[in-house]
């Protein structure tokens with residue numbers, strides 16, 4: 287109940303914020319006119335009784351009332367539908383915008399590791415079309431309720447016993463409530479299976495997965511799993527709907543019995559001469575309206591509950607604990623060492639930490655390579671350095687400034703990165719690169735410079751419309767790129783910020799051919815000046831790693847070795863072993879000590 291009120295408050299508040307005049311007209315005038323509609327029945331009663339008793343004054347007043355109210359109600363119905371639809375669209379747009387801000391707004395990304403947040407976000411993605419339906423359902427329910435109440439009040443004047451009639455609607459309303467609750471519970475219980483089903487569908491229809499699906503004969507298997515996930519989610523939903531429908535049918539029976547009794551009492555009064563023919567017409571008209579309003583309400587209430595539940599999910603997602611701390615107001619110094627002291631990090635819900643007691647000094651202007659086995663914690667370290675997660679323990683400082691005292695958004699403004707799972711922004715090429723620095727998005731010179739610096743100018747030269755090529759297969763005219771070409775654009779995007787404090791490159795050469803990799807290293811690592819940022823490269827490629835000023839070896843979330851390529855080879859530790867294995871892939875057997883000396 288409380289969540290329904292919160293949802294209604296959010297809806298009405300949003301409506302008033304996006305378009306106050308329209309919202310006031312729709313929310314106040316509509317129910318009022320629906321109430322006034324009951325006067326049609328009174329007008330009809332006066333008209334009939336006036337004509338029957340030859341009282342022309344009463345008949346004329348009745349006719350005027352009937353005609354006036356009918357015209358007003360119908361005119362308003364046409365206007366209000368248009369007003370409401372425009373308002374609905376604006377509300378849907380505003381809630382979409384706020385949903386995007388809730389998900390993408392906070393500086394840190396810890397909420398994306400919480401299964402509860404992900405489940406709610408998935409349900410909302412499926413049901414966000416209901417944002418605007420919720421408003422329509424709210425307004426229509428208010429209209430029907432106004433109709434219902436006005437009819438009930440006028441009926442009470444016609445025959446006191448008819449005042450009881452609305453009470454018999456309560457079991458029906460309760461049954462509807464119960465049905466909606468059952469269905470909602472079943473939907474929530476099936477959210478995980480639905481997510482599985484959608485991801486299977488996405489895989490089976492995705493061009494990138496098409497080859498492996500055929501090679502491993504997975505098409506049939508995925509279709510079967512998709513059907514099983516559907517059965518798992520829909521079985522309880524169907525049972526819930528059936529149970530609810532039976533309860534609703536019972537509610538209708540009770541109301542129908544009460545209505546028939548009321549009509550019988552009235553008919554008897556007319557025959558006994560204690561009620562006029564006009565009153566009989568009034569009662570029949572209003573009872574019909576009561577039934578219409580009840581039918582509409584019972585149908586629409588289901589919609590209202592469901593859509594309010596969706597708005598409730600939005601409220602839940604917005605209130606979900608997120609690390610929205612703005613750290614502090616400290617400024618980021620221009621240049622300095624990046625220092626990690628006793629840094630540890632554990633993902634929510636995980637039993638062991640991904641990083642433990644990391645102590646590191648990354649000197650100003652240096653290039654640092656991070657190496658380690660899969661799962662050693664390299665990408666986690668990159669995320670911490672980017673301020674996407676706050677460390678669970680320890681301190682990260684830049685030029686002596688503790689970054690916990692800096693707003694993550696401000697620090698992130700000084701960082702640029704090409705992540706392992708970089709984004710494929712399906713925009714025009716100039717935008718796909720330009721978004722790396724929004725303030726220079728429209729600056730063609732800056733975009734071209736970033737393309738050159740990132741080694742992606744060659745990609746653009748091959749595209750039909752150069753910088754104005756629409757990228758991505760989701761656009762009918764879009765051009766699809768190869769994995770390596772997309773990666774080059776991501777690397778160019780990371781060069782849009784011209785004076786970052788920190789550059790993070792997580793597996794930047796994974797999709798590149800050897801020539802492109804060498805070019806990348808030249809442009810990113812070798813091409814350095816006195817004001818160069820600290821550049822951190824995560825890589826499994828020793829051709830990249832060996833060029834770094836400092837190499838950091840991570841094992842099981844701990845830093846086990848640091849030094850230069852030559853120094854680490856000479857130490858003969860894990861780095862030297864990894865390098866030997868790497869070299870063995872190219873030569874016949876691991877390198878001898880002499881060879882190691884030469885390659886170093």
Ligand SMILES: Nc1ncnc2c1ncn2[C@@H]1O[C@H](COP(=O)(O)OP(=O)(O)OP(=O)(O)O)[C@@H](O)[C@H]1O
Nearest residue numbers: 399633636640658659660661662663664665666667
């Ligand atoms: N989002 C996450 N939620 C929970 N645990 C995670 C998450 N991301 C990584 N981990 C865990 O943290 C540990 C370190 O992962 P990380 O991705 O940092 O390793 P990595 O060294 O970058 O590996 P790779 O070389 O395979 O990319 C692993 O045990 C991993 O399972």
